[in-house]
């Protein structure tokens with residue numbers, strides 16, 4: 293699914309000409325699109341730049357090249373400014389991973405749109421549940437996800453946690469959303485309601 297959105301940078305970005313007339317500035321077009329293998333270096337750079345802030349899982353370039361098609365990206369003027377991955381944990385459960393939007397592109401709805409895109413993809417691919425693991429779950433909770441015990445996502449425990457040195461002590465919240473109960477409009481409504 294490819295959506296085109298126009299980011300409104302607000303009145304602060306319009307400069308006044310010396311005549312006092314407002315200069316029209318071109319609004320950047322941001323495309324939400326599936327990633328391709330060639331995006332792997334940009335995905336790697338974006339995730340690496342926000343590892344600490346987002347307490348994100350480090351990703352290798354090789355891994356990203358293999359899994360690029362699982363990602364959705366937000367692209368502005370040829371630059372990738374956001375990404376998120378739909379990682380299958382089982383036939384029924386998929387995880388939203390490596391969700392990040394570069395600082396200058398935040399609060400324009402790109403994070404929500406990428407999660408919407410992944411939710412639509414999860415529904416299309418037959419997953420029942422979407423989950424995520426976050427130190428700060430507020431973004432997901434405002435989108436209708438529920439905080440659940442980690443044991444409600446045994447697929448994640450078997451897939452990743454069991455081999456993790458921080459197992460049972462990682463400080464992350466598990467959040468989950470039933471895919472069949474949500475559509476893009478309702479995710480957006482959740483965002484607008486808060």
Ligand SMILES: CC(C)(COP(=O)(O)OP(=O)(O)OC[C@H]1O[C@@H](n2cnc3c(N)ncnc32)[C@H](O)[C@@H]1OP(=O)(O)O)[C@@H](O)C(=O)NCCC(=O)NCCS
Nearest residue numbers: 346391392393398399400401402403404426431434483486
């Ligand atoms: C979390 C993150 C991905 C959100 O990205 P984003 O593009 O800013 O997300 P959105 O713009 O869709 O939504 C963020 C907020 O902006 C608000 N917003 C959306 N459009 C807006 C607009 N035009 N004007 C003002 N606010 C807006 C949303 O309502 C939302 O608010 P809320 O979550 O407090 O309810 C981003 O902050 C980030 O990359 N953080 C660092 C990495 C990280 O923490 N990743 C998550 C790990 S699980």
